[in-house]
Amino acid sequence: xxxxxxxxxxxxxxxxxxxxxxxxxxxxxxxxxxxxxxxxxxxxxxxxxxxxxxxxxxxxxxxxxxxxxxxxxxxxxxxxxxxxxxxxxxxxxxxxxxxxxxxxxxx
Numbered sequence: 001x002x003x004x005x006x007x008x009x010x011x012x013x014x015x016x017x018x019x020x021x022x023x024x025x026x027x028x029x030x031x032x033x034x035x036x037x038x039x040x041x042x043x044x045x046x047x048x049x050x051x052x053x054x055x056x057x058x059x060x061x062x063x064x065x066x067x068x069x070x071x072x073x074x075x076x077x078x079x080x081x082x083x084x085x086x087x088x089x090x091x092x093x094x095x096x097x098x099x100x101x102x103x104x105x106x107x
Contacts, residue, residue, distance in 0.1 A: 006094055006101035012039060013098050020063065020074075022054040025102050030091060032100060033074040035061045040074045041093050041102045047072075047079060047086035 009023040010032055020033040022044045031044035031053050040061070044053050051067035058064075061075045070084030077088035092103035 006092070006103040008096075008099045009102045010100040011098045012095055012100050015039060015100070018058065020054050020058050022052060023102070025091075028091075030102060031063065031074065032093075032102075033058060033061075033063065035074065039093050039095065039100055041091040042072070042074050042077050043088040046070060046084060047088055048084035053088075 007025055009025055015021055015032055015034040017034045017037055020031055023030050023032055029044040030041050033040050046053055046065040048070050049067055051065050053063050053065055056064045056066040061073050062071050063074050064071050068083050071080040072088050077090040079085055079087050089105040091105050094101040
């Protein structure tokens with residue numbers, strides 16, 4: 001994948017293990033999560049109802065929607081519990097020094 005497909009959205013030092021932050025990339029609202037020192041990117045908006053997942057809780061690789069309690073895996077995007085049944089998009093992530101670069105959604 002060409003480097004031009006990746007955009008700097010944050011610095012890894014901003015996201016400590018067990019934390020998550022919201023970022024914008026073009027028109028996408030993206031959640032960056034640090035799971036055991038590795039950064040993952042997925043949709044920040046719950047697939048069930050409009051709510052920012054960054055306002056919920058994260059436990060390991062699982063983030064809970066603050067609105068209705070649906071749980072998603074930030075690594076895979078999988079909707080683990082109802083009421084959500086549609087997975088989140090997961091984005092490519094590259095780290096360059098302290099820069100977090102996000103690319104296109106994975107197929």
